[in-house]
Amino acid sequence: MGIKDLLELEWLKYRKNKLLWFSVVGFVVLLMGILMAYSQARVNGSDPSGGMMDLNRYLKFPKVWEFTGYIGGNWMAFFLDGFVGVYLIASEFSRKTARQQIISGLSRSRFVSAKLLDFLLFSIILSSIYFLVSIAFGMAYTGDVSWGSTVREGIFMAGRFALMNMVYITGAGLIALLLRKSALSMLIYMLYGLFLEVILRWYVHGKILSNETNRFYPFNAAEDLMPNPGREIFDMTGVGAEFPLYLEPGQAIVTSLIYLGIFVGLMYFIGSRTSV
Amino acid sequence: MKILQTNQLSKSYGRIQALDNLDLIVNSGEVLGILGPNGSGKTTTLSIVLNAIFADSGTYSWFDKSPNPDVLKRVGALLETPNFYPQLTAVQNLKIIAHIRGVGLDDMDDVLNLVNLSDRKNYKFGSFSYGMKQRLAIAAVMLGDPEVLIFDEPTNGLDPKGIVEVREIMVRLAATGRTIIMASHILDEVEKICSHVAILNKGRLLAQGKIGEILNTSPILELCSPDLGKLKKWLDSVDWCTSWSESNGLVQVLAAGNVESSEVNAQAFENGIVLSHIQSKKPRLEDEFIHLIDNA
Structure with a gap:
């Protein structure tokens, strides 16, 4: 089965x-709702830091x-990717539909490939929404726009x-492939993303390697692919003076690609050896 | 032509030895019943040859070729339970199986007719009763007219009406001359549907062959006499009596060869035994099965 056949298979399953x-529609509605609510927010009082308190500047190009x-990715997509990644894998095992497909002649590697195509498609859909929403708000709040750049x-x-x-979604899918239980996989994903990695970074890592x-x-x-737009506040307060808190875009891209490659490799490795 | 062959197939779950060096051969056109009590290794065997789980050791081949996922496209299989997407209709679920197998949808209506689901084909799988789900699974097995059909406990969990319906379907399929492998612990089912039988117990193959060859078909004589002690003593002395047992005042005799009731009655009378009851019965498959299992 080629990529087209696998996409058709997944379309038959999930159309x-x-x-x-609802997840996709919910993402659009919630993202736009948050941005619209934010656009209505005002800060009372004087601005001591030369425009830092102008909230609408985050809705203008290029800050938008x-x-x-940051809003749609680090928060909303983190949860949504976790949910969808876990659901697409774990439900195939809990309903034993993965077994039905394997005994019908689908290879395990093709099964994993089909899931990775789902992940890629879902990521592209969310990114397209992100692009269009950002463009819409940027246009509404920016005066002169240089469209090319x-x-x-x-x-x-x-x-x-x-x-x-x-x-995010491949990490969640990998956890689901290992654990096969939706609720447990989602819990581990959230615990790791929200707490465990933070604990490892700030309480364990420094005892073994440099904090940098x-x-x-x-x-x-x-x-860090979508860093906190308010990180300049850290610069002002001196936080991060000893070492940078954020990866540079290039570093974040390369590091993420390496981890994505590891996750994908592990999914194939585990998927090809797993009983269904 | 050999359809399926396993060589020294073994599988254990922790300390439990589910399969122990299983050698099994299924030839073209056979309707093989894999018979065994719960936990005998029937589903484990089918799961391995259907690529759902991996054997610890041993090999198997389909159509004299090394196993690969593509070869399973020539096999239609129902393993344990019907597994489909609950939010999709019967037709939508069958389309997924057809897509994986690479077969057309021309026979979709035929297979749905065969399992009496035509009028429910556009209903969601999640709304089906268990019997309907099982029938849809049988339809999925049939889709694309595969060379081999595999059914694992096809009547498991069904109500009496469902059992009758599924058995009727199985009998019809068996009559088509296809190669069918059916695992079951219900002897009656195997006897009605299958031409061949393989008996498994504790992961080991006890016997394999034609049903008539494997399961004894010699008659059982049921005898009664006012002097039971004398009757039992006499039975110990005659050469046609293989074994006997007493239950509720009746003596059941496993006879070697075809012994006529009138002949037995005459012999008993000649030995001073008056029989008050004599009946020749077809042996119950269950008795033979238990005999094989106990003697393993």
């Missing part, structure tokens, strides 16, 4: 799946790319957004 469609990416930057940022999604290298953890690298 009527309301859960997945980072801001939308704006679109180029948008495509670059959408690519980073897609890569971040791929790391604690940025190269998988989900942190993915997170």
Whole structure:
């Protein structure tokens, strides 16, 4: 079965799946809702830091790319990718539909390939939404727009957004392939993403290696693809003076690609040896 | 032509030896019943040859070729339970199986007719009763007219009506001349559907061959006499009596060869035994099966 056949197979399975469609629609509605609510927010009082308190600047080009990416990626997509990645894998085992496909002649590696294509497609869909929403808000809040450079930057940022999604969703899929239980897999994914990696980075890593290298953890690298748009505040307060808190875009891209490669490799390795 | 052959297939789950050096051969056109009590290794065997699980040791071949996923496209299989997408209809689920097997949808209506699901073909699988799910699984097995059909406990979990329906389907399939492998612990089912039988117990093959050859078909004589002690003593002395047992005042005799009731009655009378009851019965498959298992 080639890529087209695998995509067709997954389309046959999920085209009527309301859960997945609601996830996509929910992402659009929630992302736009948050940005619209944010656009209505105002800060009372004087601005001591030369425009830092102008909240709308995050909705203007080029900051809107980072801001939308941070909200839509590091928070919403983190949860949504985890849910979808776990669901697409674990449900195939809990319903034993993976078994039905294998005994019908689908190879295990093709099964994994089909899931990775799902992940890629889902990442592309979310990235396209991110791109369009950012463009819409950027246009609404920016005066003069240089379209050539704006679109180029948008495509670059959408690519980073897609890569971040791929790391999250593949990480979740890998956990689900190992554990096969939806609730447990989701719990481990959340615990790792929200707590364990933070504990490892800030409480364990420094005792073994220099703190400067604690940025190269998988989900942190993915997170730094869409860094906190308010990180300049850290610069002002002196936080991060000893060593940089964020990976540079190039570092984040390379590190995320390496982890994505490891996750994909592990999925094939485990998937080809797993009983169904 | 050999359809399936296993060589020294072994599998254990922790300390439990599920399969122990199993050698099994299925030839073209056979309707083979894999018979054995629960936990005898039937499903494990089918799971291995269907690529769902891996053997610890041993090999198997399909159509005299090394196993690979593509070869399974020539095999239709129902393993344990019907497994489909609950949010999809019967037709949508069958399309997925057809897509994987690389077969057309021309016979979709035929297979749905065969399992009496035509009128429910556009209903969601999640809304089906267990019997309907099982029938859909049988339809999926049949899709694309595969060379080999495999059914693992096809009537398991069904209500009496469902059992009758599925058995009727199985009998019809067996009559088509296809190679069928059916695992079951229900002897009656195997006897009605299969031409050949392989008996498994504790992961080992006890016997394999035609049903008539493997399971004894000699008659059982049921005798009764006012003097049971004398009757039993006499039975110990006659050469046609293989064994006997007493239950509820009746003596059941496993006879070697075809012994006529009238002949037995005459012999008993000549030896001073008056028989108050004599009946020749066809042996129950269960008795023979238990005999094989106990003597393994």
